[in-house]
Amino acid sequence: MKIQAPVKKAVQADVVVTNGKLLPKDFASTQEVRWCPGCGDYSILKQMQTILPDIGVDKKDIVFISGIGCSSRFPYYLDTFGMHSIHGRATAVASGLKATRPELSIWVVTGDGDGLSIGGNHMAHLLRRNIDVNVLLFNNEIYGLTKGQYSPTSKPNSITKSTPFGSIDHPFEPAAFAMGSNGTFIARSMDRDPKHLQEMLKKTHEHKGTSFLEIYQNCNIFNDGAFFSYSEKESKKQTCLFVEQGKPLVFGQDDDLGIRLDGIQPEIVKIGEQYSLDDLWIHDESDAIKANILIRMESLFPALNLPRPFGVFLKTSRPTYEVLMEDQIITATTRYGKGDLDALIAGNETWTIL
């Protein structure tokens, strides 16, 4: 292949470095970032660039795949391999890539529309197949790129461009959806808590199998403040429940409140008098029944005014699709020997004409 190379500048030798020596800025592409000023996507990008040097994967082995949406512009801004595919299909593209290139670290960036509306099915099937892909679902409860229609996560009665009289759809709860699809890793974080987000991104990376991380993201143009009660200092301690493996469920202005499980029924208790920390629900990522209660308790017990959980809700293990696929290839090759093309083409019954 002859290439007419128009750029004749001196070639910079590719310096072989491990990411440990790289800096966040080494992961920034030359493309100008084009989100609205103030958009929550900026913070997510920043946290991503911050953790990437530390995840122990060579830059060349990292791939970001997205669909369409404001969120899906993400890959353009990272100097890794990337594909900005079509609406809703990033999960499918990533599945094919991972199935053939298991050694790559593959991230899917999607939105509440991209990943749960048009792309909901591929998402569900990715989760059940447990292909080792890290899914970041930027949930801003709105269609940003198309200028403000409600999405499958928009609150009931949302007034948006397409619902001037209020939306009538009952929203998905993304974590519950992932649960129902037999996901093995389900977590939540938010754009405005950089530390927590970084930690969640790392855990998302670490999990072997499909990791589903919902990230609350403020769209300051079309749905400003949708998550302010969780992200802003004044209310955050009251409204958020940050769960950690092996730790009791504690929240409240002075970490004075806890959640107890009475049978299958959660309840908020004051820590100190009647209940000590030991009486509280101790978070166990590996317990799917509890994870399900955690995920759904707010919507199922609206009267209790429960806080919204953040953190890793579920982390269980199941063989990944791509490993099983490789295993079958190896087993078959061991059993039948490496395929002989001539024998294959000839098949079982041949005859010769002289």
Next chain:
Amino acid sequence: MKIQAPVKKAVQADVVVTNGKLLPKDFASTQEVRWCPGCGDYSILKQMQTILPDIGVDKKDIVFISGIGCSSRFPYYLDTFGMHSIHGRATAVASGLKATRPELSIWVVTGDGDGLSIGGNHMAHLLRRNIDVNVLLFNNEIYGLTKGQYSPTSKPNSITKSTPFGSIDHPFEPAAFAMGSNGTFIARSMDRDPKHLQEMLKKTHEHKGTSFLEIYQNCNIFNDGAFFSYSEKESKKQTCLFVEQGKPLVFGQDDDLGIRLDGIQPEIVKIGEQYSLDDLWIHDESDAIKANILIRMESLFPALNLPRPFGVFLKTSRPTYEVLMEDQIITATTRYGKGDLDALIAGNETWTIL
């Protein structure tokens, strides 16, 4: 419109009868039924024809909509209105019909491939919208019509036409999928238990909102016996748990076993000595947390050898989409008056040239 009517036989006056006076055979169409002899679909058709006269809906107001698959031939065999649409989309077609014709009784017939593979997304969105449609998912854990590929519900390691070395996908649990999609009615029955199936079909009909009924169906050609341990006399009492509202969870050869909830942990207990019926888990359709445990307990606690539940797992109520839609129309019409077309076309600012 002039019609060239080639059929000149005497016209039979349409006798106006309510279904109460109709018989199952009045619901049979003239089309010859074309499933393989022995297929479980026959029984489902029969139970459907049996209950239809009794559901209190005029035959003319009943519509069956299906996708593509053996199961999806169903509408052809019922003398109601029907549409055999395209693969995976019956739920979407039904949504549009119900949204505009809320008075109709609309049934969707789909398969494990049609409804959960290609059609999984529309299924999930139908469930969250809670459109009052009755979904019958014929689960035979195989693609019947295309002659035997594995489906998203096939057991791991299934040897099928497309997986000569065994399937490597982890299957969906249909009820869990419906749960994760915020379904309001989730139930399971099987082709080979006519009485139970009839009862479930009736309950499916009665529920206001999307009803999701999974029906185990034997494909005797490509997946024969997939559910025999649940359907056949010898094992049924041991392997099946028939749940009923307000009743304790009892099973076993002599109804001697029960299930207890220890916190969130199910366990099998022997009824009689240590535990009485009152100690057992009492089924409550309205409890989503319990329904979720019921649905997932077998797969989450494989060591316990739990029986498979049948019956109505969840039945909760939420406004249906089509009612909310009608409400908005009525409210808007009351507020702004019935639309005046001339005013609408003219808009707010006009000018006249003389």
Next chain:
Amino acid sequence: MNKVLEEKQSVVIKFAGDSGDGMQLVGTQFTNNTALIGNDLGTFPDFPAEIRAPQGTIPGVSGFQIHFGSTEIYTPGDNCDVLVAMNAAALKTNLANTKRGGILILNTAGFDMKNLKLSGYDQNPLDDPTLDESYSVYRIDITKLAREAIGDLELGMRDKDRSKNMFVLGFIYWLYSRSPENTLQYIERAFKSKEIIREANLRVLKAGYNYGDTIEAFTSRYTVKPAKMPAGTYRSITGNPALALGLIAAAQKSNLKLFYGTYPITPASDVLHELAKYKNFGVRTFQAEDEIAGICTAIGAAFGGNLGVTGTSGPGLALKTEAMGLAVMLELPLVILDIQRAGPSTGLPTKTEQSDLLQAVYGRNGECPMPVIAAYTPSSCFEVAYEAVKIAVEHMTPVLVLSDGYIANGAEPWRFPKAADLPTIQSEIVKSKENEEKFMSYLRDENLVRRWAVPGTQGLEHRIGGLEKEDISGNVSYDPDNHEKMVKIREAKVEKIADFLPLQAIDSGKESGKILVLGWGSTYGSIKSAVTELIEEGYDVSHAHLTYIKPFPKNLGEVLDRFEHVLIPEINNGQLIKLIRDRYLIDAKGYNKIKGTPITKNELKQAVLELYPK
């Protein structure tokens, strides 16, 4: 007011600035004002793909061009007489399209170092004296003047600066001797509950207006007399709302409930936004989970006896093709709107193109004929949507309507019809059987049209589906001869619609001659302008514009035969031309521009002249 008042026949103004500068609002307000005083007009809004592309950059420039006059106007104009540039990037992007001798109004605050750098200017063009040689340049610190007008209001600086677009608008009103009344009213309405913002906008608008009077720089003001348009009542309209109105009107006239099942996509989403407002017209909008569900819900609604409509743009149409095939097989009425944008794939989502035509005509599996009709101006969207419903319902078929981003967003005056004057639509939902024992769902009338029987009708219970149907009975049939028969019937049925369509007319020029320019869709205005001018210049050129692409008008072959040459201009790489060459075996030539922008009048004139026999 001691300025000279100069009369102009027609003027092109371009408002350009950052996407945050509010130029679209200025454009729309000026358009309404222009319409109200009775000018003919055409507009072209042009915005970046990003919601808020980076401030100050070239991709961030948002523009609105308006062409208005006392004569008939068919396009937004090739080049501008007046360019308002709110920053350096806006100047850079638009200067080339501004007429030599034209007016430049430059916001000096938008030419600071940062802006210059972002827009790639090495030197500040404000300081470039050669600019003044070619243009009348007005350097105004609009940002500062706007701020000053509202210095005392309790508003953050960002909110204050947001009002600067009103300064521009006020000033242009002054320049064109207009009363700003409609905009004042608009501000009152729009900010009813936001007193301070309302006050700010009102004041800045007035400040802009007064600025014209007080400064000495401008020596002339202009006036454009009302156009001599046909008598009647007019409004201003853009293409997408016109589609929505056409559908609502057709629903009412056909006594059907309108159901719109769709998924948002640029530039089609506005049809959804518009329809969603009219719940008191019984309109049901359904924002589906994807395009496939969009069309399938519409098919479900149609099966139920409603007017099922779905709408999308190219990538969404690609997703709908399988279901469009189902609709063809079901022979149910359905309308599919495709507001085309530049492809392939995601392409240039906010740019216009006519490149879905072949997909519309041929893009389905199997032999799958479907009428295709195309809107050609913003207001024609109303007629075409109406006509699509009429065809769909009267001929029991899905109908595909093509529009594009250019007419979807472009505005023009519209002498709108009275509801009573709209053509009748014969929609008959059958109530009972004819003399037939079982209901024969694929029995047809003399136009090959089957009956529409809907759930809820006693005795008409029947099943339809995507498998081949038996002629007459509608039962599933695997019979080979029946299949061939049905394929031919479906084709014949669509072709038969031509019996009910107007014959192809010549829009401008003689009925026969040297060159026929054959267009379709949004090139109408450009072709019309170009051909009109060429005729005035003495050339033997005519213009015909196709609304009906499948089926073609019955006389199209004869019309084409009457010309020595046929030129087919398209905003694509040549699509209609393929259909024409195949069908009529004439050596038609194409003129193709594929830049995401309309073809200009001058480009077209050039193209015609190149083909013109020497």
Next chain:
Amino acid sequence: MNKVLEEKQSVVIKFAGDSGDGMQLVGTQFTNNTALIGNDLGTFPDFPAEIRAPQGTIPGVSGFQIHFGSTEIYTPGDNCDVLVAMNAAALKTNLANTKRGGILILNTAGFDMKNLKLSGYDQNPLDDPTLDESYSVYRIDITKLAREAIGDLELGMRDKDRSKNMFVLGFIYWLYSRSPENTLQYIERAFKSKEIIREANLRVLKAGYNYGDTIEAFTSRYTVKPAKMPAGTYRSITGNPALALGLIAAAQKSNLKLFYGTYPITPASDVLHELAKYKNFGVRTFQAEDEIAGICTAIGAAFGGNLGVTGTSGPGLALKTEAMGLAVMLELPLVILDIQRAGPSTGLPTKTEQSDLLQAVYGRNGECPMPVIAAYTPSSCFEVAYEAVKIAVEHMTPVLVLSDGYIANGAEPWRFPKAADLPTIQSEIVKSKENEEKFMSYLRDENLVRRWAVPGTQGLEHRIGGLEKEDISGNVSYDPDNHEKMVKIREAKVEKIADFLPLQAIDSGKESGKILVLGWGSTYGSIKSAVTELIEEGYDVSHAHLTYIKPFPKNLGEVLDRFEHVLIPEINNGQLIKLIRDRYLIDAKGYNKIKGTPITKNELKQAVLELYPK
């Protein structure tokens, strides 16, 4: 053995029975046997849409036709010399296609009252003496004879009756003087672990064979000499496995991992079934959740440097169109198989048709060019799949391969190539940058081909996507001129492939003359047979067959020009003809049959003669 041995040049046998009667197995076994003795052959299996359509009914009839001979065979034959009918419905369906004077072998057990009623016979045709006037009729109670042969085996009656197809096979082996050896071996293999069933099949096969010897009824036996086929080693092959083999071969020769992402659909599923067997060739099959995921996973695999392939039939192709557009924009290698079936919509899923051609060429949003090539015989599927990979990889483009249900399931002898003799495939995955600072992902070589850079390669990090790309850099670009340029480049790149393709040749007949029959796809055999015969009969007719449809071979225009008339036969309503008329402005005529079945030789001869200048 005292029967007359009559030699035949070619014979057509049709095995027909209920879908449960095992006729497909009989056909396949007889085909293999025929191939092994060195006859040339062509087959046509024809089965109902239902898995087990109702027993005894017309729609339930399953048939297998084989045409074999000592001369070259191009089709499964128009009419049969021998019809085996296992029941009344099978006779009813096939009698019309049986030659007068032919042999009827009728299973009397399949003509009881129930069967007669279900197949709509008022009178038992077995009792109809006129039948014997036109045919040599053999009434045999096959069911009973088979049962008797295995009366002592411990098998249920249903299982016993299942073996009756072996009786037929044994008898036909006898009739055509064949050794049943290969089938005996097959039975040993297939029922290795099911002893009783194995025994039953073996016995019944032999019983059938011996029956011929013992009864008096048959006065002749037949023999068909081996065909004079080119020297070489042969095997029997059907189209779908040939596609699979072609892909695997191409993957090996190009050193790429084969990934097949697909969703089952008739008649394409067998490609998946076949590929899934070859894990030891490193083949990865992915049964996706739908067709969209099927192609998207293949795109993902291609991005990763693998040979990404997806396969489907018409309705599935409709669903893949959006993603095909993405692949065009990404300029990644990808192969898309479309095994066509009769449409529109679900249509007739088990019947053949060529009606996806226009969808393949035009069915995408925007200007979206993609090479389209078509297989024309079962064995050509191998070459065409191989060639598709070669084009895809060497030109960095998705390639669409058209096959159809007829060649997918039809068999023929195949002189298969040696792996070493297959053309080389230049697949280069770029390992490092050229002299460029940043990797320029849309830099092209002299054939307009960009480089394939895959994740895992240091220094080549880059992003691609569906938005318009900037020439050379591959960055997102909204520049109008760049868009036009890229649209033209994408088109030019695909057209340039023609430089690497063989020129269009004449398959039969002279290089110029009165009539050219221009075909594509599965009509090859019929056209070849018809034209060969016409030439022998003295007519001036030639045949050319198109494999490359986009781009057309460079000399196609010249070839067409050398003939007075061009006839284009298609199993559709006229699709290739549209492309030809548009491109070459010639008044080509179509011959179209849309019955879900192949065009026969005689129909074609008729069509040519009608056009033949008098």
